[in-house]
Amino acid sequence: MRSGSRPIAAAEVTLFQAGDRLGARARPLARTHTDTDGRFRLSYRAPTDPDAVLYLAAETGPAGPGHPRTVHRVRPVRLVAMLGTGRRTGEVVLNERTTVAAGFAMAQFTRQGEVAGRSPGLQNAAAVSHNLADITSGRAARTLGTAPNGNQTSTLRAFNTLADILSGCTAGQTCRSLFDLAGHPGAPAPRETFQAVADIARLPGNHVTELFALADGRSTYRPRLTTAPDAWTLALRYVGNGRELDGPGNVAFDAQGTAWIGNNYVFNPDPRQSVCGSRILSRLTPTGHDVPGSPYRGGGLYGVGFGTAVDPKGHVWAANFGFQGTGCPLDASRLYRSVSQFTADGRPLSPPQGWRQGDIVQPQGIVSDRQGNIWVANCGGRSVTRIPDGNPRRARNIAPRGDSLIKPFGITVDTRGRAWVTGNGSDSVMLLSPQGTPLRSITGGGIKRPMGVASDSLGNVWVANGGAVVAPCEGTTPAMVAEAIEDIVTRHVDASVTMVRPDGTTPAKPFVNDGLFLPWGIAVDGNDTVWVANFGGHRLANLCGARPTACPPGLHTGEPISPAGTGYTSDGLERNTAVQIDPSGNVWLVNNWRTVPLQTNPGGHEVVVFIGLAAPVRTPLLGPPQHL
The missing domain is CATH 2.120.10.30 (TolB, C-terminal domain)
Known part of the structure; x- marks a missing residue:
């Protein structure tokens, strides 16, 4: 787990099985903590359902009050990587890029930080997240980074700018501003970074320039936008x-x-x-x-x-x-x-x-x-x-x-x-x-x-x-x-x-x-x-x-x-x-x-x-x- 090249130590990492319908609870399958190098190891028993969607969530930062549905106290930095269906072995990186990818792809299936939804939408969305971020490296995925995307459109730059916006909260500096700006009118503000991304994705025209300002002075992810977009969409x-x-x-x-x-x-x-x-x-x-x-x-x-x-x-x-x-x-x-x-x-x-x-x-x-x-x-x-x-x-x-x-x-x-x-x-x-x-x-x-x-x-x-x-x-x-x-x-x-x-x-x-x-x-x-x-x-x-x-x-x-x-x-x-x-x-x-x-x-x-x-x-x- 890292922010850019900086490892994040002592984060709690949980492997979840997403719920199979909206409103269902995600089920934890395994849990551990990162070491001083930000590394972790998990072993788990694979679900019997071949269509089960798995994802990793790593939490760090000072704990605040928990959501009504959760049993643990909420930590503001929550980085996520969608694994998708099927058993996965090998290395997985969680960082701001994988979190933006997961938050956008799963935007319609994420509530209070938990992922749940019906087939085939949930499974397809998890696969689409891999078009945005490569979870084995934490880099932009090949689909996003090369033609007909890549430098041919502004989507890669918008994606990296969103990751930079998150990095301010990961550094413990901009969380409160991020959550206030990402929240929807008339709804409770998100309380952690993954839900904040999902909220931005569902209403991308909300507080655009203010969110862009949160990336000022940050250069963790490149290339990035030099001016604010009309909305935070990823196409x-x-x-x-x-x-x-x-x-x-x-x-x-x-x-x-x-x-x-x-x-x-x-x-x-x-x-x-x-x-x-x-x-x-x-x-x-x-x-x-x-x-x-x-x-x-x-x-x-x-x-x-x-x-x-x-x-x-x-x-x-x-x-x-x-x-x-x-x-x-x-x-x-x-x-x-x-x-x-x-x-x-x-x-x-x-x-x-x-x-x-x-x-x-x-x-x-x-x-x-x-x-x-x-x-x-x-x-x-x-x-x-x-x-x-x-x-x-x-x-x-x-x-x-x-x-x-x-x-x-x-x-x-x-x-x-x-x-x-x-x-x-x-x-x-x-x-x-x-x-x-x-x-x-x-x-x-x-x-x-x-x-x-x-x-x-x-x-x-x-x-x-x-x-x-x-x-x-x-x-x-x-x-x-x-x-x-x-x-x-x-x-x-x-x-x-x-x-x-x-x-x-x-x-x-x-x-x-x-x-x-x-x-x-x-x-x-x-x-x-x-x-x-x-x-x-x-x-x-x-x-x-x-x-x-x-x-x-x-x-x-x-x-x-x-x-x-x-x-x-x-x-x-x-x-x-x-x-x-x-x-x-x-x-x-x-x-x-x-x-x-x-x-x-x-x-x-x-x-x-x-x-x-x-x-x-x-x-x-x-x-x-x-x-x-």
């Missing part, structure tokens, strides 16, 4: 095998928390080289690596856009929009009339031309409901295709009358099984019965060029109003989209979010803040707070949802939790289309386009994951979110 970029992601359009998580991702284009790192539509389906582990055997091919895949979904059987569905770069010699109109279906292990179930029943035309959003019915928004067909029970032979096309649904783009299912579809070209949202009957068209409430849509657990739906974003279908090309947005350098006047109540009514005005910059994707987490991906501005927005009790005190529905002037920014972001929440509370966005997109190959090459930022969601997502 990692993942690239799979490094040769597959090109224009990732959306993310869907299966029951294990692995991420399925459709791509617009064939991978090519050179934006000047013309590319055709991607014919692969990527699948990443929760830590951002390829699942063995992936990416997958076949089943009619071609130029998947905003549509990727997982159904109750674990089957994966992808909507073949037909994206391709300028100069591709293929006729996209022969390829954008299908959806593809894969088994849970990546075997194609759809034929080589994809499933084409139901008059599919330039499909974008695709979702499954709890009964396994698949809903497809036909951006180029002014219609929705419903596939009952996931049986393509029973697919039927639903085309509302008149011009009430033009350029259908995003789609979601509410608590009553009804489908809501955004009409990007009609400034509307169409409500369909569970059987697919059009019920009403919702306009007003600020709905303008709507893109993504998401439902919450109370029956509301949330609409991302792109404002200036015209969906690239029905005669509109991606090049036209690029031209429409190239001169927008500040938040567009019509960029907003609208909440539609279960009865179809909306507030008089939409919700607006400067965290919204060409909003595109939208998601709701396990606490019903709302997350918005932006096609501009390199930022992620978080809004208070329809349950204000789950928001920081004083906030009302629609008001920003993220900094109102910036959102949560990251220099790892480019142009983002989708945002989704995984079972560990990590927020995933896709770098769909480069910031300056050459239309020969405009695609971005990464997914960007904000660690520990949101309330976990049970996956697959089948309609409204459920807290894991």
Whole structure:
């Protein structure tokens, strides 16, 4: 155990087994103390459960009053290293870096300093902590320290600065200030360093500059930030095998928390080289690596856009929009009339031309409901295709009358099984019965060029109003989209979010803040707070949802939790289309386009994951979110 290179002697070190559900107690398995060199040795009997998550916690400093749940008195310096699952032997280092890694990755599973949560979120989160810190050396982990992270983004510097902030408390100098600043409004302040980190991770826009000041004069960890960030977020970029992601359009998580991702284009790192539509389906582990055997091919895949979904059987569905770069010699109109279906292990179930029943035309959003019915928004067909029970032979096309649904783009299912579809070209949202009957068209409430849509657990739906974003279908090309947005350098006047109540009514005005910059994707987490991906501005927005009790005190529905002037920014972001929440509370966005997109190959090459930022969601997502 050490702080930088300084050993910490006489610390009490405990090996814990994390609780298996929120509120459960962590169980101590072994305990010892560090020697004068900060070293310790532990032996223990491994738990019989192979999924048991283990972690080490070392405590030192003058003891204060204990937490009500604890039997020992609380010491302010508590350094932690997540071991994860399985028996571990060999050397483990506990320091401020491993504590920041554990605190962020386990932020949604840590209360009063104890770690507990349900599978697979808890196990996946423990694995993700190893993307931040190497517990065998106490250094930054390889994922954090090298491309496409490392010196390519500011995340490594923010990580080290957070470790420096902790080092002031480890030295016995800044603990009281750290705990006061890390605490959440209306809640008790943390009383030790590990919980302080978890609290910062869950509300990273709180007391940002004051926390940054605690690192003044400290140089234990390098490189570090030279100025305060807009928020204390840690965002990692993942690239799979490094040769597959090109224009990732959306993310869907299966029951294990692995991420399925459709791509617009064939991978090519050179934006000047013309590319055709991607014919692969990527699948990443929760830590951002390829699942063995992936990416997958076949089943009619071609130029998947905003549509990727997982159904109750674990089957994966992808909507073949037909994206391709300028100069591709293929006729996209022969390829954008299908959806593809894969088994849970990546075997194609759809034929080589994809499933084409139901008059599919330039499909974008695709979702499954709890009964396994698949809903497809036909951006180029002014219609929705419903596939009952996931049986393509029973697919039927639903085309509302008149011009009430033009350029259908995003789609979601509410608590009553009804489908809501955004009409990007009609400034509307169409409500369909569970059987697919059009019920009403919702306009007003600020709905303008709507893109993504998401439902919450109370029956509301949330609409991302792109404002200036015209969906690239029905005669509109991606090049036209690029031209429409190239001169927008500040938040567009019509960029907003609208909440539609279960009865179809909306507030008089939409919700607006400067965290919204060409909003595109939208998601709701396990606490019903709302997350918005932006096609501009390199930022992620978080809004208070329809349950204000789950928001920081004083906030009302629609008001920003993220900094109102910036959102949560990251220099790892480019142009983002989708945002989704995984079972560990990590927020995933896709770098769909480069910031300056050459239309020969405009695609971005990464997914960007904000660690520990949101309330976990049970996956697959089948309609409204459920807290894991």
